[in-house]
Amino acid sequence: MGQLSLKNVVKTFGDFEVVKGVSLDVHEGEFMVFVGPSGCGKSTLLRMIAGLEHTTDGDIVIDGKRVNDLAPVKRGIAMVFQSYALYPHMSVYENIAFPLRVERAPEDEIRKKVEAAAAILHLESRLKQKPGNLSGGQRQRVAIGRAIVREPEIFLFDEPLSNLDAALRADMRLELTRLHKQLGATMVYVTHDQVEAMTMADRIVVLNGGYIAQVGAPLELYHKPQNTFVAGFIGNPRMNFMPVKCVAVSDTGAEIDFNGQKLTIAVDVPADQRTALIGTKVTLGIRPEHIAIGPGDAVMTIRPTVIEHLGQQTLGYAALPDREENFCFVLTGTQIIKDDQDIQVSFSAADCHLFDVDGNAFER
Numbered sequence: 001m002g003q004l005s006l007k008n009v010v011k012t013f014g015d016f017e018v019v020k021g022v023s024l025d026v027h028e029g030e031f032m033v034f035v036g037p038s039g040c041g042k043s044t045l046l047r048m049i050a051g052l053e054h055t056t057d058g059d060i061v062i063d064g065k066r067v068n069d070l071a072p073v074k075r076g077i078a079m080v081f082q083s084y085a086l087y088p089h090m091s092v093y094e095n096i097a098f099p100l101r102v103e104r105a106p107e108d109e110i111r112k113k114v115e116a117a118a119a120i121l122h123l124e125s126r127l128k129q130k131p132g133n134l135s136g137g138q139r140q141r142v143a144i145g146r147a148i149v150r151e152p153e154i155f156l157f158d159e160p161l162s163n164l165d166a167a168l169r170a171d172m173r174l175e176l177t178r179l180h181k182q183l184g185a186t187m188v189y190v191t192h193d194q195v196e197a198m199t200m201a202d203r204i205v206v207l208n209g210g211y212i213a214q215v216g217a218p219l220e221l222y223h224k225p226q227n228t229f230v231a232g233f234i235g236n237p238r239m240n241f242m243p244v245k246c247v248a249v250s251d252t253g254a255e256i257d258f259n260g261q262k263l264t265i266a267v268d269v270p271a272d273q274r275t276a277l278i279g280t281k282v283t284l285g286i287r288p289e290h291i292a293i294g295p296g297d298a299v300m301t302i303r304p305t306v307i308e309h310l311g312q313q314t315l316g317y318a319a320l321p322d323r324e325e326n327f328c329f330v331l332t333g334t335q336i337i338k339d340d341q342d343i344q345v346s347f348s349a350a351d352c353h354l355f356d357v358d359g360n361a362f363e364r
């Protein structure tokens with residue numbers, strides 16, 4: 001149990017449509033992450049699943065049952081918020097026990113469930129303390145404990161790690177992955193952080209402006225982004241995009257003219273679209289980590305204006321003619337380069353992505 005389906009779900013606030021017909025199946029036991037930039041509608045979508053927000057149109061179905069008109073407590077879900085939402089005057093024990101007290105569960109059942117949740121979350125020694133005496137990470141674990149005792153079919157997380165510092169966030173990512181394995185429950189997790197999405201998700205839903213831009217496993221999104229939005233959103237630093245001209249198309253792929261160099265990108269262009277594509281502008285995408293110093297299939301001379309030596313990596317940024325965004329490349333940390341000097345870099349045709357004029361990817 002714990003299967004969730006969204007069927008053409010729409011949300012409007014007044015005249016403003018923020019979720020524009022989202023359809024999606026979340027499988028039983030799956031860790032599904034909704035990711036996207038601020039305002040894309042991910043929290044609203046989660047709040048509709050929770051029942052905290054009315055669904056304007058479409059159906060929300062949990063385990064085969066339409067729940068649109070069901071109160072939040074009757075949906076078999078538990079939600080964990082960014083703000084923890086703990087009661088400061090209550091002990092950790094009472095905070096975790098709270099939903100069971102509301103249900104008027106017997107005392108020994110409450111004790112068993114709170115102790116079991118505390119053991120899973122390593123909070124046994126904290127049960128008598130007040131939230132004010134805990135670190136941010138411990139407080140978030142108390143909030144998760146409160147969700148666990150309800151034994152929900154589906155856990156909903158709304159940016160639960162946003163208030164934690166970077167090191168603690170990394171620790172909590174591991175904790176949540178472990179928790180998911182241990183409980184085997186369905187989890188739907190909202191974040192704007194693509195690293196959280198990539199590291200924890202079984203599958204990721206990338207949202208853009210109220211629409212689904214792509215759904216897939218983390219590496220599928222990285223290797224086969226279906227459009228420039230997903231290509232630019234997944235991966236850090238961001239993919240470089242450059243306008244190029246398509247000069248020929250064949251069974252082996254599309255040939256493009258990159259600064260006078262002919263490059264064949266092994267994409268699959270349907271036979272009936274080939275003639276129309278020749279002579280048109282397309283967008284070449286190449287990830288910064290696929291750029292190397294020295295010769296290769298396509299060579300560019302660039303003058304980096306900023307170099308960032310991070311230790312394990314060296315990042316370089318160079319302005320390109322007529323481009324607003326800097327061209328970015330990543331080298332290993334042992335490669336020391338200087339700014340404001342011309343260098344020759346290159347990339348391989350096999351690492352390139354190609355997008356049509358609407359930003360949709362040609363299949364690789």
Ligand code: ATP
Pocket residue numbers: 013018036037038039040041042043044045192
């Ligand atoms: P963030 O990461 O910034 O929270 P998000 O993707 O989760 O972004 P939502 O919180 O779902 O975005 O909001 C989507 C859009 O809907 C935003 O433009 C927001 O201003 C708007 N919105 C959200 N709640 C309401 C509301 N109660 N009334 C009016 N507009 C709202």
